Amino acid sequence: MKTIKASVCILTKNEEENLPKCLAPLADFEEVIVYDSGSTDKTVEIARKHGATVIEGDWEGFGTTRKKLFEAATQPWIFWLDADEIAPDDLIGEIRNCVEADPKTNGYRINRTTWIGRKRFRHGNWYPDWNLRFFRRTEWTMEERDVHESVKVVGIEGDFLTRLEHYSYRNWAERKTRSQRYSKLWASQAFRDGMRATYFDQVGHAWGCFLKGFILKLGFLDGIGGFRLALSNSAEVSDKYRRLRKAWDKFGG
Structure with missing residues (x-):
């Protein structure tokens, strides 16, 4: 099976507990980049073990640091993923179909389901939680804020149907x-x-x-x-x- 011509981009710091589960489903992607800002645990070792390209750099706030991470991508598409998120197989299948079809759409929103411990939230202020997470490498701009940074794209946006699972808090x-x-x-x-x-x-x-x-x-x-x-x-x-x-x-x- 062909690899997916997309760069998965992940920020980390001391994510040894979450990172193996995050990286495990990503083997079919052409590129996985982990930008680590000073982990003192086994995060970097785990990332390299899974074949990720590791960039070790300073933390400059969410917006600026994530922008640096995205700028390191080399593939036609970027998949923004957090270390405490897991991409289900169906979502990866949607991404594969998108890349192979090469649509006119320049970015895709993905919904998230958030967990605290073993509790999954499907209502309230955390759901639905749509975010632009998959976009062409040449068509994005970053709103560089200290927290809740976001990406915008030029042109048409679409939605994927499968949700990300966000294991945000233990x-x-x-x-x-x-x-x-x-x-x-x-x-x-x-x-x-x-x-x-x-x-x-x-x-x-x-x-x-x-x-x-x-x-x-x-x-x-x-x-x-x-x-x-x-x-x-x-x-x-x-x-x-x-x-x-x-x-x-x-x-x-």
């Missing part, structure tokens, strides 16, 4: 720790962009997030886990705006 404690990190990055970016917030913005957006996720987007159908997720997302939003307000109090005019 447990709720890890979810809390990382959400605080993301809040800090978001507030820093928002402050540099000149965005302002009041206490009422903080409270209003937090409540709005909870109601949207748990009620409007049917998070209650995920049971107790759905309730915990709605609370967690609401707390993260509140923390974002709290940090933004504090930044203006400390550094703003």
Whole structure:
């Protein structure tokens, strides 16, 4: 069987637990590139064992670092994959068919299902979660933000039918720790962009997030886990705006 003429691009740091499961289904791709920013575990060793090209470099924020990774790709298409994601066989089949057909479409969105531990979320603010993840190497631009960076393409976009499985957090404690990190990055970016917030913005957006996720987007159908997720997302939003307000109090005019 022919290899898939696409570059799979993965950012890593201390991903020895997730990376073997991420890399295992990718043997048919012509190129797998892992950009590692200072792992102290066996991440680099695992990547090389699976035949990936490893680039070891500095961490310069999500947007800038990922852009460097994409610029290293040599194949006609780029498949953006995170180390805590697994591409099912059906998705890889869709990608193969796309590459071989060479359509006029320049980019494809892929939906994700996210997990916390053994809990899979199919409702609420995390689902559906469509992102542009497969695109032509010559047709993309990167929005270089500190967190939640994104890619845009020139021309037609399409959708793949099969979902990525996103094993984002091992447990709720890890979810809390990382959400605080993301809040800090978001507030820093928002402050540099000149965005302002009041206490009422903080409270209003937090409540709005909870109601949207748990009620409007049917998070209650995920049971107790759905309730915990709605609370967690609401707390993260509140923390974002709290940090933004504090930044203006400390550094703003």
